[in-house]
Amino acid sequence: MITCFIRYFVNSKKLSEFEQYARIWVPLIEKYGGTHHGYYLPVETPASAAFSFPGIGEEGPGNVAIAMFSFANIEDYDSYRKRVADDPECLRATKIREESNCFWKYERRFVRRV
8 A cells, every 4th residue: 555645835815726626636536546535724723732742742834734645556656647647637626726826835755554
C-alpha cells in the first residue's frame, strides 16, 4: 500500500472554490483504482482542546488543508497519474484551481501506516 499525504496552502477567501476542487478529486481517485481518505479544511480549535504534551505542542497554521489517498502499490499510482491527466473531470478541477487560485502551494509526501 502506498499513501499520498498532501498539504495545501489555501486562500481563505476561496474556500468554496477549494471545496469544489476537492469534491472532484475524491471520485477521480476512486475511478482510477485508489482509495480516497478525504479532504480536511482547518477549523477553529475548541477552547477545551489542550495539548497532550504542554510546552512542545503548537497550533498549526489556519490556511492549511490536507488530503490523503492510497493505491495498492507504486505501479497503480503511476498508472493513475498517466490515465487521469486526460480525464475531463481532472481538467475541470485544474481549471477551477487556475481560475480561482484557491491554493497557492502544496506539498506531497508518501507515508506508510505504522
